Amino acid sequence: MSSAIDVDDRPGATDGADGPARPRRDWVRTAARGIGQTLITFGLVALLFVAYELYVTDIIASQQQDQLSEEIQDQWADTPTVEAPAGSPPQAPAPPAAIDVGLGEPFAVLHIPRLGADWNRVVVEGTAQVQLAQGPGHYLDTAMPGEEGNFALAGHRVGRGSPFLDLDRMQPGDPIVVETSDYWHVYRVLGDPATGSFDGDPSGIPGQHIVRPENIEVISPTPGGAAGGATSGAYLTLTTCHPKYSAQQRLIVHARLDGAPLAKATAPDGPPALAG
Secondary structure, three states: OOOOOOHHHOOOOOOOOOHHHHHHHHHHHHHHHHHHHHHHHHHHHHHHHHHHHHHHHHHHHHHHHHHHHHHHHHHHHOOOOOOOOOOOOOOOOOOOOOOOOOOOOEEEEEEOHHHOOOOEEEEEEOOOHHHHOOOOEEOOOOOOOOOOEEEEEEOOOOOOOOOOOOHHHOOOOOEEEEEOOOEEEEEEEOOEOOOOEOOOOOOOOOOEEEEOOOOHHHHOOOOOOOOOOOOOOEEEEEEEEEOOOOOOEEEEEEEEEOOOOEEOOOOOOOOHHHHO
8 A cells, every 4th residue: 555645636636737726717707707797787777778768768758748738738728819809990919918837837839940840849837857858848937938038948958858859950040939828929049140150149149059057147037147137138048958968068049039929819820930
């Protein structure tokens, strides 16, 4: 009987010069496989989240817009326009009544011909996420349609209906029509239509520009002025995220009211500006 110790008989021994290192390689391989599977899972979750944000929320917002459109049309149908008796002398139209609306309620329809012949969105009161998930929202404490001051709206650029996805296509002089229960209000994007410059308006207010999110002066009574300052006219301001798929900046469009409101009793199908 040999008294020598047979190394190959030791528990855990493996064939080959690098036998003792194999258990460590197995552990590394297992860990790498686990990390890879985890990364794949995270990647799939991220893709599903992006798909939800870009597509599912658009579908939901479209359904909500349909509901809001029915709701606002029903509201307006319950308050028919009063017309003068036949044969009576012409009278100046009554000024638009003040709009009193609760948070989250629809009160106007926004039409932007530049974004499509049939492009329209119901506007709700408020700019919290719950309101913007439905469509464009009205900044609280800013002017109402047709009023002196700044009628300011916010809307998503991507996802949740993407109402302002192509807002960067706007050009100086483009009409933006706001429909209320009894009137049409036509605004025109500021700038010089002849040259296409957004900086050509005598007011000095640009028709389109990019700002940081904290630059809230864009929704002041006079765009760019002091938050509590006086107004110099009747303006409309549209705000959205910039660039697309990012919230680092804000794309801003400013417009000014073009003429007096047009009564629906006179033009039930809307003003000529709806044609672009």
